[in-house]
Amino acid sequence: MGVARTNTRDEILAAAARRFADAGFKGTSLQDIADDVGCSKATLLYHFDSKDAILAALIAPAARELAALSDRIARLDAATARDVAIDGFADLVVRYRREIALIFDELMRMFQRPAFEGIWPHVERLIAACVGQSPDPDDQMLARATLAGLAAVVLNRTDRDDTALRESIVRVARRALLPR
Amino acid sequence: MGVARTNTRDEILAAAARRFADAGFKGTSLQDIADDVGCSKATLLYHFDSKDAILAALIAPAARELAALSDRIARLDAATARDVAIDGFADLVVRYRREIALIFDELMRMFQRPAFEGIWPHVERLIAACVGQSPDPDDQMLARATLAGLAAVVLNRTDRDDTALRESIVRVARRALLPR
DNA sequence: TCGGGCTCTGACCGATCGGTCAGGCACACT
DNA sequence: AGTGTGCCTGACCGATCGGTCAGAGCCCGA
Numbered sequence: 001m002g003v004a005r006t007n008t009r010d011e012i013l014a015a016a017a018r019r020f021a022d023a024g025f026k027g028t029s030l031q032d033i034a035d036d037v038g039c040s041k042a043t044l045l046y047h048f049d050s051k052d053a054i055l056a057a058l059i060a061p062a063a064r065e066l067a068a069l070s071d072r073i074a075r076l077d078a079a080t081a082r083d084v085a086i087d088g089f090a091d092l093v094v095r096y097r098r099e100i101a102l103i104f105d106e107l108m109r110m111f112q113r114p115a116f117e118g119i120w121p122h123v124e125r126l127i128a129a130c131v132g133q134s135p136d137p138d139d140q141m142l143a144r145a146t147l148a149g150l151a152a153v154v155l156n157r158t159d160r161d162d163t164a165l166r167e168s169i170v171r172v173a174r175r176a177l178l179p180r
Numbered sequence: 181m182g183v184a185r186t187n188t189r190d191e192i193l194a195a196a197a198r199r200f201a202d203a204g205f206k207g208t209s210l211q212d213i214a215d216d217v218g219c220s221k222a223t224l225l226y227h228f229d230s231k232d233a234i235l236a237a238l239i240a241p242a243a244r245e246l247a248a249l250s251d252r253i254a255r256l257d258a259a260t261a262r263d264v265a266i267d268g269f270a271d272l273v274v275r276y277r278r279e280i281a282l283i284f285d286e287l288m289r290m291f292q293r294p295a296f297e298g299i300w301p302h303v304e305r306l307i308a309a310c311v312g313q314s315p316d317p318d319d320q321m322l323a324r325a326t327l328a329g330l331a332a333v334v335l336n337r338t339d340r341d342d343t344a345l346r347e348s349i350v351r352v353a354r355r356a357l358l359p360r
Numbered sequence: 361t362c363g364g365g366c367t368c369t370g371a372c373c374g375a376t377c378g379g380t381c382a383g384g385c386a387c388a389c390t
Numbered sequence: 391a392g393t394g395t396g397c398c399t400g401a402c403c404g405a406t407c408g409g410t411c412a413g414a415g416c417c418c419g420a
Contacts, residue, residue: 008368025290026286030407040370041369042368042410042411043368045409045410046367052293052295053295063298066302069302070302070305078309079312081309082310085306085309087350089306090346091346094334094342095342100335103287104287104331107283107286108335109286110205113235114236115233115235115239116243116283118247119247122246125254126246126249126253129253129262138348138355142356144333145325148329149324149325149327149332150269152284152329152332153324154273155280157277165274166270168321169273169321170270175318176325176326176356188397188398209376209377210378210379211376219398222380222398223397227397230378230379
C-alpha cells in the first residue's frame with residue numbers, strides 16, 4: 001500500500017533503539033520492532049539488509065566519534081595523548097551509554113539466569129569491602145570499575161604461571177584501591 | 181541400552197565445559213554436548229533438569245567459594261576486610277577464569293558481529309594512550325581494567341547531570357591511571 | 361493516460377532449539 | 391524365573407526466528 005510514511009527508516013531505528021534497550025539485541029525479534037513501528041517485518045528488511053544492519057546503523061554515530069578520537073590521539077605526544085584519551089573516553093562513555101549498554105546487555109542478562117541466583121549480594125559485599133568505609137562516591141565508582149575491569153582483563157590472559165598472574169592482580173588492585 | 185558408563189554425569193559436565201568455552205552458553209546446543217559425550221540429547225535431560233541446570237552445576241564450585249569469601253569478610257573489621265577482599269578476589273578470578281569467561285562470553289561475541297567491525301583498533305589505541313609509554317605490564321593491565329570497568333559502571337548510573345558524571349569519570353580515571 | 365519505480369505486505373521457508381514421552385535394555389535382588 | 395529399577399534412546403512437539411519472494415497499492419513523470 002505504501003502509506004504516506006515520510007521517514008520509515010528513522011522510525012525503525014527509533015523503535016529498534018527502544019526495543020534493544022528493553023530486551024537486548026538477541027532478545028528482540030524483527031517482529032517486535034515491526035510491531036512497535038506499526039509495519040510488517042518485511043518492511044524492516046526492505047529498509048535494512050539484515051537485523052545486524054539495524055544494529056550497525058544504531059551504533060554508527062558512536063563508532064564514528066570513537067574513530068575520530070582515536071585519530072586525534074594518534075597525532076599527539078604521549079603526555080597530551082593521555083589527557084585527551086581520558087577526557088574523550090569519559091565524554092564518549094557518557095554520551096553513548098545507551099549504545100554501550102547494548103554491548104553489555106547479554107552480560108547483565110546472564111547474571112539474571114537461575115544458575116546465578118543469589119551471587120549478586122556476595123559480589124556487592126566484596127565491592128563494599130574494597131571501598132572500605134569511604135563515603136566518597138568516587139571511591140565507590142573506582143572500586144566497582146576496578147573489580148569489573150580486572151575480572152574482564154584476566155579472560156584474555158593465557159599466562160602459564162597462575163601465581164604470578166594472581167600477584168599482579170593484587171598489585172594492580174591495591175594500587176588502584178588503597179588510599180595514599 | 182544403558183551401556184556400562186560409570187559416571188555419565190561427570191562426562192556431561194566435562195563436555196559442557198569444553199563446548200561452553202568454545203561457543204558460549206547460548207552458542208552451544210544440547211545436541212552439541214550430547215555429540216561430545218557420545219550419548220543422546222535425552223540422556224542429558226535425564227541427568228539434569230534443564231540446560232540451565234548444567235550451567236548451574238558448572239559454576240557451583242565458584243559460587244560456593246565466592247559465598248565463603250563473602251561470609252569471611254563480613255566478620256572482619258574494615259581495614260582487614262579490604263585486604264582479604266582483594267586477595268580473595270584475585271584468587272577466585274584466576275582459579276575460576278573459565279567460569280567467568282562463561283559470563284563474559286556473549287559480550288565478547290557481540291564485538292565480533294559485523295556491526296562492530298573495525299572498532300577494536302580504535303579501542304586499543306585509546307588504551308595505549310592511557311598507558312602512556314610505560315613498559316610495565318602492570319600499567320597495561322591497569323589501563324585495560326580501568327577503561328573496561330568504567331564503561332561497565334556507567335551503565336547502572338541514572339544520573340540526571342551528565343556533566344557531573346563525566347567529570348567524576350575523569351577524576352576516577354586520572355586517579356587510577358596517572359603516575360604519582 | 362500510461363508505465364515505471366518506490367514502498368510495503370502476507371505467506372512461506374528452512375533451520376534451530378529446549379524439552380517431553382513411551383519404551384527398551386541390562387543388571388541386581390528375591 | 392520373575393520383577394523392579396536405574397540408565398538410556400529415538401521420535402516427536404511446539405515455538406521462535408531471520409530471511410525470501412511475488413505481488414499489490416501508490417505517486418510521479420512522460
